[in-house]
Amino acid sequence: MHPAFSVIFLTTLLGAGQGLFLALYTAQVYAAFGLLPEQDPVRFHALGAVLALVLLGLGLFSSFFHLGRPERAWRSAARWRTSWLSREILVLPALMAAIAAWAAIHYSGFDPLLFTFRETYAVSLSLAVGAIGTLLAFALYLCTGMIYACIKQLQEWATPLTVVNYTLFGLASGFLLAAAFAGWSGTGLADFFGGWAIIATVVVFFTRAASLVRNARLKHKSTLQTAIGVRHAQIVQKAQGAMGGSFNTREFFHGASKRKYAFVKWVFLVLVFPLPLLLASAGLGSGRTGLWLAAFLIQYLGLLAERWFFFAQANHPQNLYYQTV
Amino acid sequence: MTQLALVIDLNVCVGCHACVTSCKEWNTSGTAGPMADLKPYGKEPRGTFFNRVQTFEVGEYPQTETVHFPKSCLHCEDPPCVPVCPTGASYKREEDGIVLVDSDKCIGCKYCSWACPYGVRELDEHQKIMTKCTLCVDRIYDMSLPEAERRPACVNACPTNARLFGDVDDPDSEVSVAIREQGGYPLMPEWGTRPANHYLPRRKTRMTIHEDELVRADNPLKKERQLPMPDADDPTLDETTSW
Ligand code: SF4
Numbered sequence: 001m002h003p004a005f006s007v008i009f010l011t012t013l014l015g016a017g018q019g020l021f022l023a024l025y026t027a028q029v030y031a032a033f034g035l036l037p038e039q040d041p042v043r044f045h046a047l048g049a050v051l052a053l054v055l056l057g058l059g060l061f062s063s064f065f066h067l068g069r070p071e072r073a074w075r076s077a078a079r080w081r082t083s084w085l086s087r088e089i090l091v092l093p094a095l096m097a098a099i100a101a102w103a104a105i106h107y108s109g110f111d112p113l114l115f116t117f118r119e120t121y122a123v124s125l126s127l128a129v130g131a132i133g134t135l136l137a138f139a140l141y142l143c144t145g146m147i148y149a150c151i152k153q154l155q156e157w158a159t160p161l162t163v164v165n166y167t168l169f170g171l172a173s174g175f176l177l178a179a180a181f182a183g184w185s186g187t188g189l190a191d192f193f194g195g196w197a198i199i200a201t202v203v204v205f206f207t208r209a210a211s212l213v214r215n216a217r218l219k220h221k222s223t224l225q226t227a228i229g230v231r232h233a234q235i236v237q238k239a240q241g242a243m244g245g246s247f248n249t250r251e252f253f254h255g256a257s258k259r260k261y262a263f264v265k266w267v268f269l270v271l272v273f274p275l276p277l278l279l280a281s282a283g284l285g286s287g288r289t290g291l292w293l294a295a296f297l298i299q300y301l302g303l304l305a306e307r308w309f310f311f312a313q314a315n316h317p318q319n320l321y322y323q324t325v
Numbered sequence: 326m327t328q329l330a331l332v333i334d335l336n337v338c339v340g341c342h343a344c345v346t347s348c349k350e351w352n353t354s355g356t357a358g359p360m361a362d363l364k365p366y367g368k369e370p371r372g373t374f375f376n377r378v379q380t381f382e383v384g385e386y387p388q389t390e391t392v393h394f395p396k397s398c399l400h401c402e403d404p405p406c407v408p409v410c411p412t413g414a415s416y417k418r419e420e421d422g423i424v425l426v427d428s429d430k431c432i433g434c435k436y437c438s439w440a441c442p443y444g445v446r447e448l449d450e451h452q453k454i455m456t457k458c459t460l461c462v463d464r465i466y467d468m469s470l471p472e473a474e475r476r477p478a479c480v481n482a483c484p485t486n487a488r489l490f491g492d493v494d495d496p497d498s499e500v501s502v503a504i505r506e507q508g509g510y511p512l513m514p515e516w517g518t519r520p521a522n523h524y525l526p527r528r529k530t531r532m533t534i535h536e537d538e539l540v541r542a543d544n545p546l547k548k549e550r551q552l553p554m555p556d557a558d559d560p561t562l563d564e565t566t567s568w
Pocket residue numbers: 397398399400401404405406407424440441442443444445446457518
């Protein structure tokens with residue numbers, strides 16, 4: 001498939017934004033159970049939530065570049081019963097609303113106690129709203145992943161690993177950003193977030209490697225024989241039905257040379273996993289915000305390459321009809 | 326139930342592209358049009374087509390065969406392009422099974438074209454919406470046309486009659502009979518899309534005659550033995566008899 005930059009930015013920005021919110025909320029839940037110190041609601045929770053909203057907003061913005069008719073985008077909420085794309089478009093604003101509400105609660109300080117759990121743990125409004133946001137954030141990971149995983153003839157994508165990888169990549173980059181943010185705001189939570197980011201990065205290393213291995217061994221179900229229905233081992237295409245290319249030759253091929261393709265794969269393997277892990281482990285306990293920020297930025301760059309490769313690797317069966325691209 | 330469809334006879338198609346041009350001509354001025362053309366006279370002309378003819382060569386010389394292969398939307402009975410559409414712009418008509426794109430609703434997200442295994446949807450570069458074969462829905466029901474012309478433009482244009490049009494759910498229709506009796510097959514059956522359009526394979530009519538069918542093995546009266554050829558100078562039958 002042709003990797004469109006709008007979608008590359010969309011998926012990576014959303015993933016990081018969701019991850020950042022989940023990180024902030026995790027800290028709040030830990031604090032509610034007395035496992036972490038309480039944080040400044042304005043400088044930490046509200047500001048962090050705004051940062052997450054900015055990432056989600058940028059993602060939403062870049063998604064418009066993918067549409068031929070962005071002015072009609074509102075229509076895309078119509079088919080949530082069948083379309084994962086429609087579901088994503090519904091969940092994203094819901095998540096943004098939940099995060100905005102969560103930020104507003106923290107900012108305004110209006111955070112009434114809803115009920116007490118086992119007479120020890122106080123559940124406040126912000127905790128409840130955050131829980132809704134958490135559900136929505138995970139739902140959004142599911143939707144984003146399923147948009148790709150549900151197309152069964154794109155066999156490279158049609159695996160649960162797609163959803164798992166989208167989720168874990170988002171969590172890893174979001175928690176790294178949270179670590180940098182925590183370091184900047186002086187809350188001392190950088191190591192907490194960074195630890196989780198390291199765990200997520202290590203786990204996603206294995207799940208992404210699993211999908212790479214799976215794809216390397218993939219046997220495509222469609223062949224030129226099933227595509228045109230002629231049973232012969234040797235079929236050569238003589239004409240593709242277009243002189244200057246067509247939508248089919250532009251949308252479904254990545255168009256990069258073999259070398260660039262292999263290069264991007266190594267770029268993402270290096271930038272997403274070992275480098276951020278190295279920086280993050282140096283960051284643990286060091287109190288140096290710069291290390292966390294560098295880890296996040298390098299991993300984010302790597303994720304752009306990862307997403308490019310994710311698209312480029314998918315081989316659409318329609319390509320069988322365009323043998324000489 | 327009605328499921329309109331095309332049946333394309335690869336045995337007959339000569340790859341003349343008459344269906345391609347007539348399709349473009351009809352649809353660019355029809356309800357689905359205009360279909361963009363970019364640099365039509367330039368070095369690399371490109372544009373939107375609902376139907377394209379490709380050519381394949383099967384086998385190795387001298388055992389080769391040229392297969393011209395027209396490709397358009399197959400109006401699948403289980404179209405994967407429909408449920409993925411977020412706006413409902415892609416839909417399948419209940420009454421006749423035609424798969425259409427509502428050009429007022431489409432946001433041009435291209436998701437449906439990813440979901441179609443056959444690569445028959447094209448995003449129009451001017452209108453920025455998804456377009457595809459409509460089976461000439463604005464023509465086949467047009468009562469102002471003579472009945473023989475109420476068929477898709479490609480079917481009317483095909484000089485070799487390689488394209489049949491009709492209801493594949495009616496077992497006695499021309500298309501159903503052709504599929505049944507001439508080995509009609511769907512493309513890429515592995516994706517479970519159940520394409521309504523079918524293709525008829527290339528076929529050769531061959532007769533096998535064995536030696537003993539030419540000369541009778543048991544011929545006691547020598548009735549059918551081969552007679553020696555008469556000399557060139559011998560008189561012919563016409564010369565010896567007068568009728
Ligand atoms: S051929 Fe493609 S566009 Fe046409 S109905 Fe089937 S899946 Fe949809």
